[in-house]
Structures are given as structure tokens and as C-alpha cells.
Amino acid sequence: MRIELEGVTKIYNRGESNEVIALQRVDLAIASGEMVCLRGASGSGKTTLLSIIGCIFPPSSGRAELGGKKVSRLPDHFLCRFRREKIGFIFQDFNIIGDLSVIENVSLPLFPAGVSGKDRTERAAALLSSYHLMERAYFKVDSISGGELQRVAICRALINNPPVIIADEPTAHLDSGLATSFMDSIAQLKKQGKTIVIASHDPRVFERVEIDRVMDVVDGRVLPEVDQQSGFRDVVNERSVVLGD
Template structure:
């Protein structure tokens, strides 16, 4: 029996509705992803991959349709509960890492724990564990702006994992990495998959979606999934 951890049902997302710059990024799209699988959303730039990922990652709400994560209709939840659900279940790695410049690596990684009211001792314990796992311990007090691309990437993954979420979403994770760093990233992703995480990656990089560990590939064009 399929165990859908992510369900997208007839979702449409229109930005700037009613304004001259109105744009529909995702059109009447449906999608199901099983628990523990590694799925890649591929497609050219502007095909709607990032928007679909944002909808799944509770970064925005659909204009119409439903987003169901782990059985909960998150698109219908009020902000407070949606955020709670997001913190507990979803880790998001952004395309440009989206670390706060001027803040240390350690503080950036611990950011998602502040709303949880977790004690500082526990926060440091979790963050240090991830820093070690991603080989960033020596950079813990460095400002993120002084890190290399690969280090920033690892810091972003560590931040996404700090709440130990079941689902990991990564938007073009290899877009700013060279082939060596991409390979290292895929190793990390592979380990995360082995540890039971459900992973959804957007990418137009064959190095990513042609890997054997990928369970499923969806292709998007003009805001719709055209093949799976």
C-alpha cells in the first residue's frame, strides 16, 4: 500500500492576482510522493518547480487546490499551525542558501529552534552535532558571508535538519556548486535518504536527477507536470 507523505491535489498558484504583473506559476497540478523516497522535479527555468516546492514547503499557500503533508491539509491551516507543522516536519534548502549574512554559522543553524522555545543547552547540542556531521565545526563562529559556496551549502542543509524533519526539500541544491561539491552534496542526500528522510529536489542538473538513488522524476513545463 502506498504511503503518501506529500499530496498535491489540483493546485494552482497565481502571484499578484488582479495586478498587471499577474503570473500563474503552477496550474492545476497534482502530485503524490511516498514516504522515504527521493524525488526530483526537473524542468527548465520558470517551469514552476520552485513554486511547487514552496507550496509543499509551506512557504506560500495555493490560490486553489490542496496541499496535504503527512495527512494534514496544511494549505487550510492558520499561519501559527502551519508554521508549527512546517517546523516539525519540513526542512527546506533554498536555492541561494538564504543564510543571514553577518550572523555566525552556529546562530544561523539554530534559528529554526528559537520559536520552539528549546533550551539553549539543547540548541547548542543539536547544532554542534550537525556542525560535526557536515564538517563545519571549525567554522561555527564564522560569519556565513565569509564561507565558501560548499560550506554555505552544508550550513543550509544543517539548518534544514536541525528540527530533525521527516521531509527535506531542496531547491536547485547544485546550482552554485562545482562537480566535486555536487558529488559531496549528493553523498549527504544519499545518507539522508538511507536514514529514512523523504526528499524532494528541484533540479535541471543531469548529475542530480540521473543518480540511481532517485526513485522518481517529475518533469514540469509551464507550471504543469508533463511527465513522471
């Protein structure tokens, strides 16, 4: 699924004393099937950018399109449905519910879609099997290993078979082995044709050969992207990110 932003600005608390301009007139295009990394320090605006791409909230101004559908002005109930069907989220701390079993966590996004209990279980079990987790299906998630936990998070993101996967600092608290394992799994999703957007300042992410493009987010702006082969910023190529002044 293609992602396209044009002139996107996001302002929190507009007109108030604590007003914050999180994004400033960002133009961005991500082709279907690409895996890109948004690289930036804490507070740079990359999480806000992910949130707009992921239809969590609309921009203050500008246009956001996913798969040719203009989502920047969709009513909340349509936006929620679109997000549930088209976007899979992997969070920094995974946001797994400790009191639920592995299979309950994975099937959770199917509840709002009105999927029957039988179908929820079957779909979750199929994913868990593909990630070698079925033997842990009825364990509480607080009793499984860190590597198993990250695979549970991936399964939950995939339960609706979304075309877009969004991950926010997914390796921040992982050791080198788990980080490599996680990125190996994400690379497999790219091979399946998923469009993947990762926000990270971790070289274990942005130095992976599977990353098609790295874009630096600084003070709410996206700088011209880094050419992964040469290491130089690409300011001429038609794929470059163009910013307003």
C-alpha cells in the same frame, strides 16, 4: 512523510492586469522516504510547487496534504508551526547569514520554537560534529569554504529533525566536486528515511541513481514522469502524475 497534491492551482495577482497562472491543476503523490526531482526551466513553476509543498503559502485552489494533514487551508500561525517542525529547506544560495557564526546559523531555526540557548547549542553542535564541522563552529560563515558552507546549510535544514527536506536548485552555483559532495550528503539523508524533493535542471542531480523519480514541470504543469531505468515516460504506471486539462 507522504506528500499529496490534488487539483492544485496557484494564481498570482488574481483578477489584475499582471495575473500569472503559475500552476494549473497539478495532482502529485510522493511516498514517504522517496527522493524525487522536479525538473524544469526558470519560470516553469517548480519553485512555486516547492513553496506549496513546503507550506510557504497555500494554493489558490486544490488540496495539499503532508503526512495525512490537510495543509492547504491551515491558518497562517498553524502553517508556520507545521512548516518549522516538519520541513527542512535548502536554498539555491543557501541563505546563510554572513555576520553570524556557523553554530549560530545552524541553531537559528530553533529560536521561534522557544528552545533554550543551552539546548540550541547542544543540538547544533551534535549536527556539526556529524558533518565534521565542529572545528569551524565559531567561525564566521564568510570565512569558511564552499564545501563547508553547503554542509552548514544541510545542518540548518536538519536542526529540527524534519521528515521532509526541500531543496531549490541546490547545485546551481557549485562546481562538479561540490555538487557531487552535496548530492552524496543528500543521498545519506534518503537512507535515513527522509522524504526529499529537489527542484533542479542539473543532470548532476536528476541523473543520480538515488533519485527515485524525475518529473518535468512545464508551464505550470507536471508531465508524466520519466522511468529512471528505461528513460521513457511512464503514462500507465499507477505512480504517474495525472494532470487536469
